[in-house]
Amino acid sequence: xxxxxxxxxxxxSGVAHEMLRxxxxxxxxxxxxxxxxxxxxxxxxxxxxxxxxxFALLEDLASRGLTxxxxxxxxxxxxxxxxxxxxxxxxxxxxx
Amino acid sequence: xxxxxxxxxxxxSGVAHEMLRxxxxxxxxxxxxxxxxxxxxxxxxxxxxxxxxxFALLEDLASRGLTxxxxxxxxxxxxxxxxxxxxxxxxxxxxx
Amino acid sequence: xxxxxxxxxxxxxxxxxxxxxxxxLDVALVAxxxxxxxxxxxxxxxxxxxxxxxxxxxxxxxxxxxxxxMLAMYDIEDIRxxxxxxxxxxxxxxxxxxxxxxxxxxxxxxxxxTSASVFxx
Amino acid sequence: xxxxxxxxxxxxxxxxxxxxxxxxLDVALVAxxxxxxxxxxxxxxxxxxxxxxxxxxxxxxxxxxxxxxMLAMYDIEDIRxxxxxxxxxxxxxxxxxxxxxxxxxxxxxxxxxTSASVFxx
Amino acid sequence: xxxxxxxxxxxxxxxxxxxxxxxxxxxxxxxxxxxxVFFYHDGVYNASRLAAPPQDEPHLGDAWLRLAESQGTAxxxxxxxxxxxxxxxxxxxxxxxxxxxxxxxxxxxxxLGQLVEASLTHDRLVTFSP
Amino acid sequence: xxxxxxxxxxxxxxxxxxxxxxxxxxxxxxxxxxxxVFFYHDGVYNASRLAAPPQDEPHLGDAWLRLAESQGTAxxxxxxxxxxxxxxxxxxxxxxxxxxxxxxxxxxxxxLGQLVEASLTHDRLVTFSP
Numbered sequence: 001x002x003x004x005x006x007x008x009x010x011x012x013s014g015v016a017h018e019m020l021r022x023x024x025x026x027x028x029x030x031x032x033x034x035x036x037x038x039x040x041x042x043x044x045x046x047x048x049x050x051x052x053x054x055f056a057l058l059e060d061l062a063s064r065g066l067t068x069x070x071x072x073x074x075x076x077x078x079x080x081x082x083x084x085x086x087x088x089x090x091x092x093x094x095x096x
Numbered sequence: 097x098x099x100x101x102x103x104x105x106x107x108x109s110g111v112a113h114e115m116l117r118x119x120x121x122x123x124x125x126x127x128x129x130x131x132x133x134x135x136x137x138x139x140x141x142x143x144x145x146x147x148x149x150x151f152a153l154l155e156d157l158a159s160r161g162l163t164x165x166x167x168x169x170x171x172x173x174x175x176x177x178x179x180x181x182x183x184x185x186x187x188x189x190x191x192x
Numbered sequence: 193x194x195x196x197x198x199x200x201x202x203x204x205x206x207x208x209x210x211x212x213x214x215x216x217l218d219v220a221l222v223a224x225x226x227x228x229x230x231x232x233x234x235x236x237x238x239x240x241x242x243x244x245x246x247x248x249x250x251x252x253x254x255x256x257x258x259x260x261x262m263l264a265m266y267d268i269e270d271i272r273x274x275x276x277x278x279x280x281x282x283x284x285x286x287x288x289x290x291x292x293x294x295x296x297x298x299x300x301x302x303x304x305x306t307s308a309s310v311f312x313x
Numbered sequence: 314x315x316x317x318x319x320x321x322x323x324x325x326x327x328x329x330x331x332x333x334x335x336x337x338l339d340v341a342l343v344a345x346x347x348x349x350x351x352x353x354x355x356x357x358x359x360x361x362x363x364x365x366x367x368x369x370x371x372x373x374x375x376x377x378x379x380x381x382x383m384l385a386m387y388d389i390e391d392i393r394x395x396x397x398x399x400x401x402x403x404x405x406x407x408x409x410x411x412x413x414x415x416x417x418x419x420x421x422x423x424x425x426x427t428s429a430s431v432f433x434x
Numbered sequence: 435x436x437x438x439x440x441x442x443x444x445x446x447x448x449x450x451x452x453x454x455x456x457x458x459x460x461x462x463x464x465x466x467x468x469x470x471v472f473f474y475h476d477g478v479y480n481a482s483r484l485a486a487p488p489q490d491e492p493h494l495g496d497a498w499l500r501l502a503e504s505q506g507t508a509x510x511x512x513x514x515x516x517x518x519x520x521x522x523x524x525x526x527x528x529x530x531x532x533x534x535x536x537x538x539x540x541x542x543x544x545x546l547g548q549l550v551e552a553s554l555t556h557d558r559l560v561t562f563s564p
Numbered sequence: 565x566x567x568x569x570x571x572x573x574x575x576x577x578x579x580x581x582x583x584x585x586x587x588x589x590x591x592x593x594x595x596x597x598x599x600x601v602f603f604y605h606d607g608v609y610n611a612s613r614l615a616a617p618p619q620d621e622p623h624l625g626d627a628w629l630r631l632a633e634s635q636g637t638a639x640x641x642x643x644x645x646x647x648x649x650x651x652x653x654x655x656x657x658x659x660x661x662x663x664x665x666x667x668x669x670x671x672x673x674x675x676l677g678q679l680v681e682a683s684l685t686h687d688r689l690v691t692f693s694p
Binding site: 005007032033059079080082083084086087091092094096 | 435437442449450453456457459460461463464466558559560561562563564
């Protein structure tokens with residue numbers, strides 16, 4: 001099981017599409033840095049099939065004014081939760 | 097009249113679309129660096145309406161193996177030609 | 193018609209993830225301090241700079257919302273935002289924290305053409 | 314099924330405009346020299362690295378085509394290219410200068426899952 | 435678990451260094467061990483001893499030093515990526531006839547082999563890119 | 565005509581510096597005058613006197629120096645962008661208590677006012693970004 005990290009907004013970068021094509025059925029996604037714009041609709045629609053395994057880093061949401069704006073299928077997570085995700089998955093792949 | 101410089105491939109970046117929305121009817125476009133991938137079809141279709149004012153930097157085409165691959169509405173231009181374009185236009189705007 | 197001495201500073205990058213937005217705003221502030229007539233255009237991801245509720249980063253990184261608060265002090269009052277970029281991000285002018293003028297696509301070429309200089313960040 | 318000790322190096326950047334491609338290839342070469350079983354995957358703009366007819370840059374910048382010629386010498390022989398990325402750029406496997414295996418979207422997750430480590434450039 | 439981080443973003447140009455530092459502290463807080471931080475691509479600029487950020491911004495260089503001191507973390511800088519970008523330690527400066535240097539311990543110039551090694555020996559490797 | 569260039573890309577990380585140098589030579593060949601090159605964002609890294617690129621790659625730092633010598637071009641480096649990225653001249657190094665410096669003439673640390681000034685006084689300003 002792989003943890004994918006995405007730090008680009010889907011609104012301006014095509015990398016989210018490449019990443020989605022490599023994700024396995026159990027893989028998890030954590031949105032960080034500018035990636036957290038993808039936690040908010042309408043961009044978040046891209047990740048709606050990942051409910052239960054799509055996360056967004058709380059501190060990056062907060063600094064960007066996005067706290068409370070996440071789509072229902074995106075789970076906010078603090079930095080400790082980020083570490084936990086890396087414990088629970090075997091590998092991390094960063095998309096940028 | 098503005099000369100627009102674009103150094104991103106339309107295949108992976110959305111900036112070409114933003115640039116096109118700002119271009120005036122007489123403005124010119126020069127594709128440089130990774131922007132020259134946009135001189136080749138299918139990406140070049142994005143610029144088909146710019147025939148006669150769409151150029152691509154020859155040395156960047158050459159290093160990438162694209163010499164002779166330009167769409168018919170894209171004019172290859174050497175570095176002297178680039179300078180000439182900046183003489184003939186009042187301002188240059190770089191998109192990246 | 194715009195004053196032909198106007199400097200247009202285009203901001204296309206979101207706050208916090210890179211220094212582009214701050215460095216673009218710095219050019220605008222310095223130009224204004226030197227007496228230039230500055231117009232700002234928020235385009236693409238740059239419109240995220242206008243979202244309300246932004247904070248400092250977790251290590252104390254300043255972000256750019258504090259800089260935006262200083263624009264009026266520098267007499268930068270012509271602040272445009274691309275309506276299409278806002279819509280693509282689910283934003284409306286009404287919910288932004290700063291007084292900005294939305295512009296439509298047909299206005300953009302004229303905005304660029306009538307500015308004496310353009311800085312694109 | 315791939316050897317679970319395989320290292321996957323994903324190359325997503327085009328030659329010449331940035332150092333990403335060369336720096337990714339350097340990781341692959343060093344890993345192979347240290348005895349690792351390396352698989353390369355060209356994805357997105359990375360497939361431009363395989364286009365034939367590339368040259369040094371106008372100031373003598375090396376590009377990456379000379380490095381690709383050395384892959385066999387380093388026993389890097391499992392070279393995959395994303396078929397969808399090729400198609401989006403009007404390229405076919407037949408016209409590429411290096412012996413590569415096209416892969417379809419359904420194969421990608423397995424390629425990532427069975428690699429012992431993944432470097433994404 | 436034994437963690438390694440890879441930092442590819444330059445300080446102040448991109449958030450990558452900030453994110454890596456935040457993650458570093460969080461993993462230590464959860465009882466893990468941060469063995470290695472490997473700086474590659476523009477990440478090598480993090481190793482400069484000459485950075486003078488404004489007082490009201492975080493000093494990333496100092497933060498890396500404190501981390502190395504408190505956790506015994508190795509701060510490895512890819513020598514090939516560093517030298518061409520103007521990052522050099524005392525030894526390489528002498529070797530290349532440079533009049534000064536800007537990388538000093540605990541930052542250590544090293545080869546890419548150390549990155550490959552980290553990927554084999556550490557339990558987790560997490561990359562922060564620009 | 566009087567030209568100014570703005571370079572925002574770091575050397576070796578991105579082609580921006582190479583393109584700017586090529587354009588610089590071409591405009592001089594056409595009889596124009598290159599008054600100013602302004603280094604901003606990661607472009608400030610071009611000013612390092614410590615860069616040691618491999619022998620078989622172009623030495624960008626030397627190329628900027630030759631250009632300044634032959635054309636009298638001012639090589640201006642944004643001081644705010646430079647200091648936080650670890651680029652400092654002798655004076656700023658002393659002021660910030662740094663043990664060395666990596667920017668020397670003809671590269672010159674200066675404020676953003678010089679960039680605004682260049683946009684007003686030069687006939688053309690062309691930007692090369694990463």
